[in-house]
Every structure is written in C-alpha cells, then in structure tokens.
Amino acid sequence: MKNSRNLIVVDDLRDWQPDWKNYPVISADEYVADDAYSSAGYRIINLCRHDHKLSMGYYTSLLAEARGHRAMPTARTLQSLMSKRIYEAQLEELNDAVRRSLSRIIQEDFSLSVYFGQNLAASHAKLAQTLFTIFPCPLFKVQFIYRDDGWEIGSLRPMGLGQVPKGHLFKVKEAIDGFLSKRWRTERDRQTGGNYDLAILHNPSEKHPPSNARALKNFIRAGEEVGLDVELITKSDLPRLLEFDALFIRETTSLDDHTYRFATKAEREGMVVIDDADSIRRCCNKVYMHELLRKNRIAMPRTEIVSAKNIDRVAADASYPLVLKIPDSAFSLGVFKVSSEVEFLAKAAELLEDSDLVLAQEFLPTDFDWRVGVLDRKPLYVCRYFMSKDHWQIYNHARKDEDRMGEFDTMAVEDAPTDVIDTALRAANLIGDGLYGVDLKQRDGKCYVIEINDNPNIDAGVEDELLGHELYERVMRSFLDRIERSKQRDDVAPGSED
Structure with missing residues (x-):
C-alpha cells in the first residue's frame, strides 16, 4: 500500500451519494471497531456529525490521532469550534474579510456554510477560505450577527x-475533489520568546486540587530560588496572561472550562505551558488513552468500547464484576463497578445518554495502585496509594470521614520495581514531555497501565515526603530550562513568524 491513503469517514454510508467519485468511504462505527484501520499511513477526512463534546465525530478524530493518522479536522479543531471563548480569541484577522464580504447584507443575521474552504456564493469565497484556514474543518456553518458596531x-x-x-x-x-487533489497543509503555532515570570493557575475553592496550599507555597519559594518570579493566578486573570512567560496549571483540567482556554491561549502566544493543551486533550479522554496504549502494545486491563449499537453484545459476553468509565472522568468520579449483566445494561445506558461511547474495563482488585510522576520524560516520584477502607477505589466519595482516602507510601525511584518505572515512562512519553502521573496496577507478575494523568497530584506531605524541597526545585528548573530554550530560539530568528 502507499504510505498515505485517503479514508473518508461518515456517520451513515447512506449519506454518501452513490454517483460520487469512488473514494474509500467507511462508517464511523467501522473505523472505531475494525483493527484493519489501526495501521499508520491513513489521511482521515472526518465528515461525521459533531453536535456535542463526546460525539462520534469527535471520537473519530481523537482515535485517528492515537493511531498516528492525519485527520481533518483534528480533535483540537473540533474542541475549538465548540467553544466560543476559544474561537473568539482567533478571529481578529477576520475583521476585514467579514466587513468586505458582508457589506451588502441588509438583514441582522446571516449564515455562511463552508465546505473545504468553499461557499456557494462567489462573493463570499475569500471569507470562506479565510475561515477554513483558521478552522481547518471540512464542513461547518457560521452564523453572523449584526450589532451596533458591526458584524x-x-x-x-x-x-x-x-x-x-x-x-x-x-x-x-x-470541494472534496479539489481538496484531495492538493497537498495537505500543516498548522503551526506562532512562537515568541520570554523572560522569567511564571503564573500558577489555581482554584482556592477546589475540593480536590492537584496541589494543596502548602505545595503551592513550596513551588513559589523554589521558583524564586532558581530565578523565576512566581505568582498565583485564578481564572479571572485570563486577560493578564500575557504578562507572564510561562503557565503552570495546578487546577483540575477539563476541556470544558477555563483551564483548557488558558492552555490554548498561552501556547498560541508562545508561552511555556504545563499542562499543554494537547496533553489535556489526550489525557482527559479514556477512549483516546485506550486506543493509544493498545496501539503501542502497553498492557492495560481488558477494555472494550461500548456504544448504543453493541451494548447488548458486550453485556452478554462480559465477565463480572467490571468497571464502566465515562471517557472524560477524573479523580475517581464517573467510574462505576457493576456486578451483573442487569447492572451493566442499566448503568451503561445511563452513561450513553451523555456520551456516544463508554469504556467497559476488566476489574483488577489490588491492595494499592502505583503512581509514577514523570517530568521531562524522566521519573520524578513514585507513590503507592492504598484503597480506601472497605472500598475498591483509592478515594471513596461516598464517605465524609477520615477513611474516605486510603493510606500512601512514597518511595525512592530506584527502590520501585523496574517494570513499574519502565512501563510508566513508555506510557507517559506517548503523551509528551510535560508533567504526568501514570497510574498502574501489578497483578500476577504483570504491570498494567490504568490511566495517564496530565495534572498529577503534588501535595505537600504526600508526593514530596521523600524528596522534600528538591521535588519543587526540579519542577521549577524544568520551567526555567524551557523558558531559556524558547528565548534562544527567538534569538536565532528574531521577528520571524510561522
């Protein structure tokens, strides 16, 4: 086969017109389920619906990324298109094109359909192409509204x-014919340099923050010691973000809130960011994680992707108990153990009301889970988290007493089992070179990855129990090194833009 093969993915094969050119077209269900499409080399044209954040269209692009396929649109583009706060920040360059294109429109609202950068009306051709350049999505619709100061x-x-x-x-x-006859262009982010100011995004009201108040103070002190001016900021400080040269997110991340907006804006302005937007997007979805680990042959509990079309078959074939997971769950929330086919069908049907896909995963009972903190592709800390008393998880959200969270044991990296460290590094390095926490289980002499967290806990009195202040210094020195490398890149080509 050729190194690059076009593959068009649609919700329903009946949507593809029978008299159209014979491009390779498959359904989203087939793309998700058939291992034949997991090999590298495909260019995915995703023409599926994307009506909500966990749609089949989103999963198609997300799995394409995990499989090493080039996708149009990317999952990141879809996420941007679903968030007005994200795409508004990218629209400044549209002002002139909008004004020229819509100058003769007399009604107060106007809709423009963009098909691979084209529109039916020649008068809007330039605007459609500009929109497609900013938002490379095959098919989308834009609604313009006229206000007192313009469109x-x-x-x-x-x-x-x-x-x-x-x-x-x-x-x-x-438009499809024209697009596939040309070479794909790759988006590149503009990068600029910086100095030595670091913002730590946190939420003082968060119940389960990734770093407690003492840890945040330790980060500030360590930053000052290595030459960084560190300031705690909150979500209301987004307009101030460009005052800083680096962003450290110490708040539970989500694609639906300000943490992702902070990451995307910081990256767009060339800032050093942990957690970066790609890491947030990849780690926040367990369907992506499952496909990525499977593709790279990293052991994990037996897992099956459940949809409305296969729920009965999976329920009938499953071994119980098993665990059902919402793809974007965090901190043990959205994770449910079911003990029978009846429980499975009831809970899975409930979860599928909010997500087109759910994960059904083998239940592996253990006394504790491993957590390996990874930074710059190297192990940072190792902890064992024991299960909450009389519970199957580390954290029991139903309890309000001191037993809601299990005990912990922090150890030196060199004292941890080699296969735990090696497996954690293999998994984390698939995501990037940022700060990650890899959760693993050991059972019957084998090591299994449960998940990779983009926003791992670093709490004073827990993860720092062994390294102490050195743990915070290592993180701050990583920021310093990243900022200086970014500045050196700018010095090589001053004033250049991608």
Missing part, C-alpha cells in the same frame, strides 16, 4: 455530511 460571529458549528442541505451537495462534491 460578529454568533456561532460556529461543525457539520456532518448528513446535515448538508441536498441543494448544496454538488458543492461539497466539488
């Missing part, structure tokens, strides 16, 4: 092939 974007939504009006399909076909 602005009211909404920007991706479309599936089945949502395109029949009268527009000829244009979609023309």
Whole structure:
C-alpha cells in the first residue's frame, strides 16, 4: 500500500451519494471497531456529525490521532469550534474579510456554510477560505450577527455530511475533489520568546486540587530560588496572561472550562505551558488513552468500547464484576463497578445518554495502585496509594470521614520495581514531555497501565515526603530550562513568524 491513503469517514454510508467519485468511504462505527484501520499511513477526512463534546465525530478524530493518522479536522479543531471563548480569541484577522464580504447584507443575521474552504456564493469565497484556514474543518456553518458596531460571529458549528442541505451537495462534491487533489497543509503555532515570570493557575475553592496550599507555597519559594518570579493566578486573570512567560496549571483540567482556554491561549502566544493543551486533550479522554496504549502494545486491563449499537453484545459476553468509565472522568468520579449483566445494561445506558461511547474495563482488585510522576520524560516520584477502607477505589466519595482516602507510601525511584518505572515512562512519553502521573496496577507478575494523568497530584506531605524541597526545585528548573530554550530560539530568528 502507499504510505498515505485517503479514508473518508461518515456517520451513515447512506449519506454518501452513490454517483460520487469512488473514494474509500467507511462508517464511523467501522473505523472505531475494525483493527484493519489501526495501521499508520491513513489521511482521515472526518465528515461525521459533531453536535456535542463526546460525539462520534469527535471520537473519530481523537482515535485517528492515537493511531498516528492525519485527520481533518483534528480533535483540537473540533474542541475549538465548540467553544466560543476559544474561537473568539482567533478571529481578529477576520475583521476585514467579514466587513468586505458582508457589506451588502441588509438583514441582522446571516449564515455562511463552508465546505473545504468553499461557499456557494462567489462573493463570499475569500471569507470562506479565510475561515477554513483558521478552522481547518471540512464542513461547518457560521452564523453572523449584526450589532451596533458591526458584524460578529454568533456561532460556529461543525457539520456532518448528513446535515448538508441536498441543494448544496454538488458543492461539497466539488470541494472534496479539489481538496484531495492538493497537498495537505500543516498548522503551526506562532512562537515568541520570554523572560522569567511564571503564573500558577489555581482554584482556592477546589475540593480536590492537584496541589494543596502548602505545595503551592513550596513551588513559589523554589521558583524564586532558581530565578523565576512566581505568582498565583485564578481564572479571572485570563486577560493578564500575557504578562507572564510561562503557565503552570495546578487546577483540575477539563476541556470544558477555563483551564483548557488558558492552555490554548498561552501556547498560541508562545508561552511555556504545563499542562499543554494537547496533553489535556489526550489525557482527559479514556477512549483516546485506550486506543493509544493498545496501539503501542502497553498492557492495560481488558477494555472494550461500548456504544448504543453493541451494548447488548458486550453485556452478554462480559465477565463480572467490571468497571464502566465515562471517557472524560477524573479523580475517581464517573467510574462505576457493576456486578451483573442487569447492572451493566442499566448503568451503561445511563452513561450513553451523555456520551456516544463508554469504556467497559476488566476489574483488577489490588491492595494499592502505583503512581509514577514523570517530568521531562524522566521519573520524578513514585507513590503507592492504598484503597480506601472497605472500598475498591483509592478515594471513596461516598464517605465524609477520615477513611474516605486510603493510606500512601512514597518511595525512592530506584527502590520501585523496574517494570513499574519502565512501563510508566513508555506510557507517559506517548503523551509528551510535560508533567504526568501514570497510574498502574501489578497483578500476577504483570504491570498494567490504568490511566495517564496530565495534572498529577503534588501535595505537600504526600508526593514530596521523600524528596522534600528538591521535588519543587526540579519542577521549577524544568520551567526555567524551557523558558531559556524558547528565548534562544527567538534569538536565532528574531521577528520571524510561522
């Protein structure tokens, strides 16, 4: 086969017009389930619907990324299109194009459909191409609203092939032909340099923050010792973000809130960021994690992706008990143990109301879980977290007393089992070179990765029990090194832009 093969993915094969050119077209269900499409070399044209954050369209692009495929759109683009706060920050360059294109529109709202950078009306061709350059999504619709001071974007939504009006399909076909006849272009982020100011994003009201108050103070002191001016900021400080040269997110991350917006804005401005937006996106979804680990042959509990179409089959074939997981769950929330087929069907059906896919995972009972902290592709700390009293998880959210969380044991990296460290590094290095926490279980002489966290706990009195202040210094020195490397890159090519 060729090194690069186009593959068009649609929600329903009936959406693909029978008289169109014979491109390779498959359904999203087939792409998700068939191992034949897990090999490298594919270029995925994702024409699926994306009506909500955990749609099949989103999973298609997310799995493409895990499989090493080039996807249009990327999961990151879809995430941006679903968040007005994210895409608004990228629209400044559109002002002139919008004003020229819509100058003769007399109504107060106007919708523009963009098909691979094209529109039915020649008068809007430049605007459509500009939108496609900023948001490389095959099919999407933009609603413009006229305010007192001019036109602005009211909404920007991706479309599936089945949502395109029949009268527009000829244009979609023309646009697909034109797009596939050209070479794909790769997005690159603009990078600029910086000095020595670090912002730590935290939430003073968070119940289970990744770093407690004492740990945050330790980070500030360690930063000052290595030459960084460190300041704690909160979500209200987004307008001030560009005052800093680096961002350290010490707040539970999510694709749906300000933490992801902070990461994307900081990266777009060339700042050093931990957690970076790609790490947040990859680690926040367990479907992506499952596919990534499977693709790279890293052991994990037996796992099956559950959808509305296969729920009965999976329930009938499963060995109980097993664990059901919402793909974007965090801190043991959204994770449920079911002990029978009846429980499985009831809980899975409930979870599928909010997500097109759910994970069903083998239950591996152990007395404790390993957590390996990884920074710059090297082990930073190792902890064993023991299960909460009379519970199957480390944290029992149903309890309010001191037994809601199990005990812990922090040890030297060199004293931890070699296979635990090696497996954790292999897993974390698939995500990037940031700060990660890899959760693992050991059972019957084998090591299994449970998940990779982009925002691992570093609490005073727990993860720092062995290294003490040195743990915080290592993290701060990593920021310093990253800032200085970024500055050196700028010095090589001053004023250049990608």
